[in-house]
Amino acid sequence: xTAGHPVELESLFGDYxxxxxxxxxxxxxxxxxxxxxxxxxxxxxxPADELQRRKQSVDLAFLTQGITFTVYGRDEGTERxxxxxxxxxxxxxxxxxxxxxxxxQRITALNLFLRDVYSDAKILNDKVIPRDLVYSCRHYRxxxxxxxxxxxxxxxxxxxxxxxxxxxxxxxxxxxxRVPSGVSxxxxxxxxxxxxxxxxxxxxxVRPIEHYPQVLLATLRSLAPEGRPEPNIVLLTPxxxxxxxxxxxxxxxxxxxxxxxxxxxxxxxNIVYMRxxxxxxxxxxxxxxVDDDFSDPLVFRTDSSLGCSGLFNAYRAGNVTVANAxxxxxxxxxxxxAFVPDMIRYxxxxxxxxxxxxxYLLSEAKERQHVLANLDKxxxxxxxxxxxxxxxxxxQSTARQREEFARQIEANPRNYIAQPTLDFSxxxxxxxxxxxxxxxxxxPYILFGDKVNIVPGGLTRxxxxxxxxxxxxxxxxGSKDTWVLE
Amino acid sequence: xxxxVADSLYWMSRYLERAENTVRLLDVTMGLMLDTNNANxxxxxxxxxxxxxxxxxxxxxxxxxxxxxxxxxxxxxxSSITFCISAARENARQVREEISxxxxxxxxxxxxHIHSPNAEAQFRSxxxxxxxxxxxxxxxxxxxxxxxxxxxxxxxxIRLGRYLERAYATATLLEVFxxxxxxxxxxERTGHLxxxxxxxxxxxxxxxxxxxxxxxxxxxxxxxxxxLFNRDFPHAICYCVEGAREAIEAIQxxxxxxxxxxxxxAVGKLHSMLIFTTIGEIIAGESAEFLHNIRAQCLHIHDLxxxxxxxxxxxxxxxx
Numbered sequence: 068x069t070a071g072h073p074v075e076l077e078s079l080f081g082d083y084x085x086x087x088x089x090x091x092x093x094x095x096x097x098x099x100x101x102x103x104x105x106x107x108x109x110x111x112x113x114p115a116d117e118l119q120r121r122k123q124s125v126d127l128a129f130l131t132q133g134i135t136f137t138v139y140g141r142d143e144g145t146e147r148x149x150x151x152x153x154x155x156x157x158x159x160x161x162x163x164x165x166x167x168x169x170x171x172q173r174i175t176a177l178n179l180f181l182r183d184v185y186s187d188a189k190i191l192n193d194k195v196i197p198r199d200l201v202y203s204c205r206h207y208r209x210x211x212x213x214x215x216x217x218x219x220x221x222x223x224x225x226x227x228x229x230x231x232x233x234x235x236x237x238x239x240x241x242x243x244x245r246v247p248s249g250v251s252x253x254x255x256x257x258x259x260x261x262x263x264x265x266x267x268x269x270x271x272x273v274r275p276i277e278h279y280p281q282v283l284l285a286t287l288r289s290l291a292p293e294g295r296p297e298p299n300i301v302l303l304t305p306x307x308x309x310x311x312x313x314x315x316x317x318x319x320x321x322x323x324x325x326x327x328x329x330x331x332x333x334x335x336x337n338i339v340y341m342r343x344x345x346x347x348x349x350x351x352x353x354x355x356x357v358d359d360d361f362s363d364p365l366v367f368r369t370d371s372s373l374g375c376s377g378l379f380n381a382y383r384a385g386n387v388t389v390a391n392a393x394x395x396x397x398x399x400x401x402x403x404x405a406f407v408p409d410m411i412r413y414x415x416x417x418x419x420x421x422x423x424x425x426x427y428l429l430s431e432a433k434e435r436q437h438v439l440a441n442l443d444k445x446x447x448x449x450x451x452x453x454x455x456x457x458x459x460x461x462x463q464s465t466a467r468q469r470e471e472f473a474r475q476i477e478a479n480p481r482n483y484i485a486q487p488t489l490d491f492s493x494x495x496x497x498x499x500x501x502x503x504x505x506x507x508x509x510x511p512y513i514l515f516g517d518k519v520n521i522v523p524g525g526l527t528r529x530x531x532x533x534x535x536x537x538x539x540x541x542x543x544x545g546s547k548d549t550w551v552l553e
Numbered sequence: 554x555x556x557x558v559a560d561s562l563y564w565m566s567r568y569l570e571r572a573e574n575t576v577r578l579l580d581v582t583m584g585l586m587l588d589t590n591n592a593n594x595x596x597x598x599x600x601x602x603x604x605x606x607x608x609x610x611x612x613x614x615x616x617x618x619x620x621x622x623x624x625x626x627x628x629x630x631x632s633s634i635t636f637c638i639s640a641a642r643e644n645a646r647q648v649r650e651e652i653s654x655x656x657x658x659x660x661x662x663x664x665x666h667i668h669s670p671n672a673e674a675q676f677r678s679x680x681x682x683x684x685x686x687x688x689x690x691x692x693x694x695x696x697x698x699x700x701x702x703x704x705x706x707x708x709x710x711i712r713l714g715r716y717l718e719r720a721y722a723t724a725t726l727l728e729v730f731x732x733x734x735x736x737x738x739x740x741e742r743t744g745h746l747x748x749x750x751x752x753x754x755x756x757x758x759x760x761x762x763x764x765x766x767x768x769x770x771x772x773x774x775x776x777x778x779x780x781l782f783n784r785d786f787p788h789a790i791c792y793c794v795e796g797a798r799e800a801i802e803a804i805q806x807x808x809x810x811x812x813x814x815x816x817x818x819a820v821g822k823l824h825s826m827l828i829f830t831t832i833g834e835i836i837a838g839e840s841a842e843f844l845h846n847i848r849a850q851c852l853h854i855h856d857l858x859x860x861x862x863x864x865x866x867x868x869x870x871x872x873x
Contacts, residue, residue: 132654133646133661307647316649326650331557333867342556344706344862345808346870 079110081501089233090504091156091494102157102552109267110154119500121263122153134255134313149252150545152496155260156507156527157271163523163551166229166237169421170511171519172411174225177242177398178515179414181221184397185211195413196406200430203481204403205451206245206396208359210366214383216392217290218516223390224283224354225513226250226525229421231492238422240489240508241404244395246356249546250512251314253526254279254321256548272553274523279512280321286516287352290388298351301327301341305357305373315356329357334377337384352388353378359393401450401484402428425487429480438485439476442469445485447476460536462488491536494547496529506530508538509549523551554706556863558648562707563858565644566714569660572637573691574722576684578604579624579634581752583680586617588748604756606725607632621680626673634687635667653701656694663690706807713800713858720793721851723780726756728844734773750776757788777840778832790847791827797854798824804862816857823850 085095092103099107110118129135129148158166183190184201191198201207226247228240257276261268284300291298304315306328319326331341332350340347355362361371366379381387397403405426408419427434427445438445442461449457459472476483493504511525527547528538538544582601586594595613598620602609609632611623627633642664645652666672667687675683702708730753734746750771754760757780766783767775783789787796798820805817827847835843 130665131658131662133649133657307643312646313649320650325555325558327555328557331555335867335871342865342870343808344554344556344559344804346865347867 079502088490089231089492091492102159125259152547155548155550156494158551167521170513172420174513176411176414178221180410181398182219195409204397204400208394211394217388221392221395223286223515226510229509238424242399244399248311249526251317252546260548273550276522276524279522282514282520284322286514287354289516291351295351300352301325301350302354303327303357329374332375334381337381337386339381339387355389401448427485429476429483446488447472447483447485524549558651559710560863561644561648562710563714565641566711567718568637568641569691570715570718572634575634576687578756580684581755585752604726604729605632638667651707655697655701659694659697709800709803713797716793716796720790723790724844724847731840759788762786794824813861819854
């Protein structure tokens, strides 16, 4: 194979650079990795402009299907399709097995942690996690103390971000325990790929992910309040102006449930109803895609008009299930993240299957000194942010940005953590008519009802800018379909 | 069905019907302007704008090309075709999970078409072709709606919106045209009148249908009779009211819990009025008043739909 690359493949790769970073498709010596060989052969067999042609037909399909996100601050009608790369990212069965075991273990521990912190707080009493770190977290919700949540499940829907380091091992970069998004892109990417490379797809034996909506529905159903055998399940969206609105409509349609906005809901005697043309109809389970802060103006932010007044009291009374529970953002705080391996040992008495990234807590004086002295080598992140905001990437920063961050860290050390700048894996992407390496991560979606359930795959996010390390879609990232092989 | 969803489906349908109506009126008006000297252009334009039944900021500038461009593309004006299609799509986007993917794609294609440079180019080479392509898009959407969507409550709200909008639009059209058509004596009617009458019928795509019923012998009385009372032609007011009535009945049957007698009574009353009035009575009396009355009743029905299905008070729903 190596000696006899068809000419086309050579020209496709061009001067594709390989260095110490892990390349998903090619070994350091330039050889195509075994699982990618069939893909490489298919690419080599295509006429010169065929890839571009298929790409355009996919783009058009995305546009007419309205799989777009709105670019804010432009004229009405400025909608962009979600950037998308045509080449799949492959994950072997062994790799997936490890990821699946690691995530199951991790999510179980995180859920136990939330339950513990909002009830007896044993882990704090045993001094495994510093008490002040938990109670100073912006996403800690005092209102959740002592509240019994259905089946003790706080985090029904989770998306964890994984990176692959130079040694080929996966590590967890962060967990998204509030309202993780992107699963609709995982599902539409797959549909598009099946149409674009039908033969290749069937020859690979890819494990299916299409049942995700059914599993999500079953998960939500399993969390329904007692005595509601035919629960009315709804998806609560902030509305059409939310950038993930496409996903909300997509999931509601795929599950066959109503998509509601805060203004569709009313509470009366601690029961939540929705306004229908037949009158008021009781709501039993809410799959919530609205942040804690905006969910109930009586309990959380009073200036929010997106939520439903009285929702939290109905929840406390046990008359409605809300998934995810309130206050779960505590466990994806980036400072708490540093303690997840300790949680796993504490609650499960096991060693973590998936390692964390080395994290410096800036509230600790010693670690803070070290970080401040090495700002140009490290990545600094605000603990409560997501979506790639509030971040300093040391090696790519200016002296002025570093000064600014140093000042902010000194002012509020609890609000920041630092991590080494990671050299994470890259995968080939179609750029013009050649392949170029781009940084990728992997976000599998985990569902937790009766048990932990992970559909084999996830969203591979791509930093489309050359050399960029930021994969978030709000910052110009794109995505790839992820094929988990049998 | 969620009240908000019903509301969006209803308005999606009304906006599309409105866009189609605007396209036809514009097309017919431009055709008529070809046949007569330009002196009447401004009057014709004003009459057409009045027949749209909505306030518009489009003051006559003297150039038909410029005016029609605005009426088609000018997004800021609520009467423009682009505005109506965008509004229909925006409503559809808010109930994306309720309509079929095929419907959404059809509507989305139409939306992207009218916003694309192609539409502008098409407009420059042939306005009629451009307008025809918009009507095609709307017809395809309607067909897709009927063949791919569950014929449940949502579909009934779509029908309700379509028929109410159309009944209202036809009544407005007749009201605007009737002074010219019916208040002229026989000797004042010239050869141009024939063109005007054909134009009026074509505004409702009813020329051929009229000919099948009454032959090509055009008379104002018969045209009025046809567009008011015909029970088989989809653009006649009586047909539309009958459709709206059926839709309301179906909505009440599928829900059951909220079946307001007041709404049935209002639509039933309008329907009976259209069935039992004869054209002779109208010609003898005040035809303008009769038409105006139809419009008022349509507005009343719209208000009742809102009061019972969309903006009802919680207290009324809890005690029900």
